[in-house]
Amino acid sequence: MRKDSPLATLTNITPDTLLNVPLICSKQALDNNELAGWFGHNIEKLNIVATYNLIYNASFFVEEGFGSALTLDKLVSMTEDNNLCFKPLTPNLKTNLIMVWKKYQVFSKASETFLNELQKEFQNK
Secondary structure, three states: OOOOOOOHHHOOOHHHOOOOEEEEEEEEHHHHOHHHHHHHHHHOEEEEEEEEEOHHHHHHHHHHHEEOOOOOEEEOOOOOOOOOOOOOOOOOOOOOOOOOOOOOOOOOOHHHHHHHHHHHHOHHH
């Protein structure tokens, strides 16, 4: 959300605080019905003004004041010179993420290291 939004003064965002707010939501989250459980019966009362596939693009709409975006933390830069801020949802909203890559892909050294570390991390769980 923008730093000058009334929501920016809150510590956490609850389903009820979003009922009259213009929202920009992930198309994937809406298609997969990931938000319905968190919003409960209020999902039909939401004012969804736009959807996005890339949060980077949606952040421009937020900056221009079209609404507030629902997104994962740390996906949009929140520097001092940026006019945006992030507030967590309460209760927490968790989502599943999927990592895919081509089976016989030739990776750069950095990409290969990243993939190996990711695989090690998930083997430990």
